[in-house]
Amino acid sequence: MNPLDTLVKQHVAPVMKAAGFTKKGRTFRLAAGNGDHLILQFDTHAVDPGRHVFDVTFSVVPLPYWEFLKRQHVDPPAPDASGALATCPVIPPAEVAHEPDEEMPFRSRWAFTEPRTRDLCGRELARVLVEEDLPRMTRLLDRKTLLEETRTNPNGELVRMWGAAQSEIVLRVDDDPVADVAALVDKADADGVFPGFVAWARQRLQRRAVGEA
Numbered sequence: 001m002n003p004l005d006t007l008v009k010q011h012v013a014p015v016m017k018a019a020g021f022t023k024k025g026r027t028f029r030l031a032a033g034n035g036d037h038l039i040l041q042f043d044t045h046a047v048d049p050g051r052h053v054f055d056v057t058f059s060v061v062p063l064p065y066w067e068f069l070k071r072q073h074v075d076p077p078a079p080d081a082s083g084a085l086a087t088c089p090v091i092p093p094a095e096v097a098h099e100p101d102e103e104m105p106f107r108s109r110w111a112f113t114e115p116r117t118r119d120l121c122g123r124e125l126a127r128v129l130v131e132e133d134l135p136r137m138t139r140l141l142d143r144k145t146l147l148e149e150t151r152t153n154p155n156g157e158l159v160r161m162w163g164a165a166q167s168e169i170v171l172r173v174d175d176d177p178v179a180d181v182a183a184l185v186d187k188a189d190a191d192g193v194f195p196g197f198v199a200w201a202r203q204r205l206q207r208r209a210v211g212e213a
Contacts, residue, residue, distance in 0.1 A: 003114040004044065004052055011122030012129070016040065019134050027081075032141040034174070035063035037079040040090075045098075051111040052118075053098045056125065058137045059084035060146060064170040065162070068200050085167060086140070086150055088158045090133050096121040104157075143171045165193060169201050178209050 001009075008026055021028040026042040038060055045053045059081040066083040070076035081087075089108035094100035098111035112121035140146040140158075150160040150167060160167055165188045172181050182205055189198045 003112075003118055004042065004054060007112070007118055007122040007125075008042065011119075011126045015126045015130050015134070019138065029079075030138065030141070034143075035079075036141050036143070037061040037063075037066075038137060038141055039079075039081045039084075041081055045109060048098065048111065051098065051113050053109050053111045055108050056090040056110060057081075057108075058088045058090065058133065060086045060088075060137075060140050062143060062146070062170055064173050064204070068170065068197065071196075071200055084161050085170065086146065086158055086160050088133075088137060090125070090128060091157065092121075093124055093128070096124045143175065147171045163193070165191065166197055169197075173201055173204055174208070178205050178212070181205055 005026070012028075013023055016023065016028045019030070021030045021038075021040065028040040030038045032038075038058060040056065040058050043055045043057065045055070047053055061079040061081070061083040062085050063079070065085045066079045067076060069083050089105070091108055092098075092110040096110055096112065096117070097107065098109040099106045110121060110125065112118045140149060147168060149158055151164075162170075165184065169181060169184050169188065172184070181201075185198060185201045185205070188201075189195075
């Protein structure tokens with residue numbers, strides 16, 4: 001087995017399973033009742049022949065954003081990290097960081113030697129997930145919380161992947177009063193936001209209005 005896969009199986013999978021996530025390969029996902037997804041994935045970097053170097057990243061994928069991206073599909077696939085409205089790296093402690101003195105994004109890279117420090121790295125990753133990142137990130141499956149977090153910390157570790165106006169619309173389009181969201185859409189239209197998105201949002205609001213009539 002690949003050493004990183006061993007680390008994931010032994011140290012990460014148990015804590016993610018306990019938090020309600022399902023696993024496929026090196027990807028973990030948690031689905032909310034409204035169809036929004038929180039996804040954790042691993043990305044490797046061939047930058048150090050002596051160590052295994054990788055990133056661990058959370059992606060928040062709200063269902064409205066995913067459905068906008070896949071609007072041409074009759075039967076859209078299950079959400080994945082390509083539909084992230086916001087992402088957040090899991091930052092390693094210095095002793096298991098590849099470049100502990102670097103700035104972001106390089107500071108987010110985890111590293112271990114096989115087999116000497118694999119278990120240390122795995123234990124530290126599990127600890128950081130349990131103590132810090134899982135409590136913080138699972139909160140973001142609530143759309144109002146995600147909207148507030150992306151408003152107040154747009155340039156921090158939580159990175160908003162889309163414009164502020166569009167992000168607010170997709171996070172409010174299914175739940176907030178139709179008239180309030182329609183006003184946001186009208187403003188976005190006047191400000192020159194992509195016409196395809198404006199048309200999609202208006203259609204979604206129209207279906208809501210009919211359903212609530």
